[in-house]
Amino acid sequence: MGIRDIIEGKKQWRAHLARVKALPPDYQIVYKEMQRYFFKVGPVELTDGSLLSGILDFFEEGVAAGKGVLELIGDDVAAFADDLIKDSRTFADIYQESTSGKPGTAEK
Template sequence: MSFKKIMEGKKEWKAHVARVKALPKDYQIVYKEIQKYLFKVGPVELNEGNGLLSEILNFFEEGVAAGKGVLQVTGTDVAAFCDELIADSKTYADLYQESVKQKVDKAMKK
């Protein structure tokens, strides 16, 4: 990755963080919890740009503009909201399971 791309990525991330900080406090809290959840559960695509996080932020900004509370937007089960977002995404857990299966399969063939 070139220095220029790294710097562009940092600029984009700082702008993203500034948008999060502009949200009402309840939205900020839920956004940060969603971010932590997604970083732990780990859809593989999450690290490719900030697409999913930006989509969530856009969705939250629309909710604020509509005068809705954050739990009206996500529902009361925020983890279920996250799971729904990544339902069709490959996660790091999926990659690890595939790796284990391949190692076991390889070992059993010996």
């Protein structure tokens, strides 16, 4: 990864954050909590940026339709977030596989 890639990544992240700040306050709160959860849980797909961008696109469509965030995702935000990554591998899964000595993984 070169310096240009880092700079471009920062530009994209700042543009993403500007889109988040343009959401209504209730959407921002839910988005930030989901983001914090995903950063903590660490789904592997998070690194390519499509998960958070997809959520943001979904939220922007909800705002355009005039719906409240809980009307859009339901009352249980945690269940909604878990459902988005239920079939995703997490970094914790990869670590557990590497330490368990399963075939095809490095033993520690």
